[in-house]
Amino acid sequence: MATVVTNVGQAIPSGRMIGATPTQAEPKQIGWGTSAGTAAVADTTLFGEKALDLTATTGSRTAGTSSQVTTTLTNDTYQVTGTLTATGAGTVTNAGLFDNGTIASGTLYVKGDFTGIGLSSGDSIAFTFKVKFA
């Protein structure tokens, strides 16, 4: 199991630096997937990304809530939280943050994999992503 900031995701913070209203969208769109694999920095997609209906491969991601939190130094960590509730059954194995709310679009910023969690319709997973900056 691993959680990584992807190589393509490394461009997102620098893009957010530019302008009062950066053209780089905030990477707070939460996606999940149902295929196996270990997250790696070269990844650009989730493993078998699905919609809230875990049998569907198209649709929307869920916008998370972002904030600054403290891990070591004050406000050194970017945090996104969000809860995804399944509307169709499946086993969730990985999740990530994107800068776009549509499945199969956008840039993958953070990705994490974990032991598969079988969900029935109505079950939910609350995600908390944290990226700590030096």
Place this chain on the structure above:
Amino acid sequence: MRITGTSPNLFAMSDVIAGQAVSATLEITVTRANGLVEETIIVECAVPESEPKEA
């Protein structure tokens, strides 16, 4: 922080946090449809391939 919000409220480059993201974690809590909270998993950042790993 420049990464949050549509119009980030941090403007001065001198105030921007230096360096790259160095670690990421993902916390997961599963709640069943009946309200039962089952488990919390924390997945830490992977060890970079360039760093030595324990035998």
